[in-house]
Each structure stands twice: as structure tokens, then as C-alpha cells.
Amino acid sequence: xxxxxxxxxxxxxxxxWLNGFYDYLDGDVLAIVNQPEKFEExxxxxxxxxxxxxxxxxxxxxxxxxLLFFNDWQYGTFVYDINNYEDYIEHLTMDAIPFxxxxxxxxxxx
Numbered sequence: 001x002x003x004x005x006x007x008x009x010x011x012x013x014x015x016x017w018l019n020g021f022y023d024y025l026d027g028d029v030l031a032i033v034n035q036p037e038k039f040e041e042x043x044x045x046x047x048x049x050x051x052x053x054x055x056x057x058x059x060x061x062x063x064x065x066x067l068l069f070f071n072d073w074q075y076g077t078f079v080y081d082i083n084n085y086e087d088y089i090e091h092l093t094m095d096a097i098p099f100x101x102x103x104x105x106x107x108x109x110x
Contacts, residue, residue: 004042007082008061008068012036015088017075039070052102055094067109079109 016022020035042061045051051064055071062069068085070078071094079090090109097105 004063004082007085008039008042011068011070011080011085012039014086015070015078018070018072018078035072038072042068048103048106049099051106052094052099055092064106065110067106081109 012019018035018039020028020031020033023031023035038059039061042063043054044063045054046064048064051062051069054062055069055077059071059073062071063082066082068080068082069092070080070088072078077092077094078088079092080088090105092102092105094102
């Protein structure tokens with residue numbers, strides 16, 4: 001299996017919201033540099049309540065079991081399965097999801 005940092009790099013390269021390409025096309029010339037920087041480090045989380053709280057408060061990459069959550073204040077949360085990461089498996093708007101519903105979503109994705 002590939003190293004997690006390599007997987008994250010490949011995901012960012014293929015997702016034009018996360019890599020800043022769409023913002024660049026809209027005129028933000030620094031987006032292709034600044035946007036990917038948010039996702040350079042991954043934070044591993046073992047508790048769903050902690051994951052939920054982090055996704056509602058912070059940008060970045062969060063790993064829970066085999067799932068990677070790429071959280072961006074502007075574009076929401078893209079969820080990828082590290083075992084099959086060619087495309088995201090879910091897109092979430094965390095502000096609109098209560099915790100009990102979030103638990104059900106994550107359980108279905110696992």
C-alpha cells in the first residue's frame with residue numbers, strides 16, 4: 001500500500017477544488033500555491049466526536065480508519081477511502097449535519 005502522504009498528494013493533484021485550480025481560473029493566481037498547503041499534514045483521529053468537532057472547526061486532512069476527510073471552509077468536506085481513492089466517495093457540508101447523522105454517514109462509508 002502506498003504511503004499516506006503519497007495518497008494525499010495524488011488526491012490533491014486530481015481534485016481541482018482542493019488544489020486551487022478552479023480558484024485560479026476565477027482569477028486567484030495564488031490559489032494554486034496556497035490551497036494545497038492546507039492539506040500537507042494529516043491528523044489521525046480515533047474518536048468520531050473528535051473528528052466531528054475538528055471538521056466543524058478546522059481546515060486540513062483528517063484520517064479516521066480507512067477514510068480521509070479533506071476539509072475546506074469554502075468547498076466543504078471531501079471524503080476518500082484510502083483503499084480506492086481515485087474519486088471521492090462522499091461530499092459533506094459539516095455545518096448542516098448533526099452529530100448523530102454524521103455517525104450514520106461514517107458507518108456507511110466504512
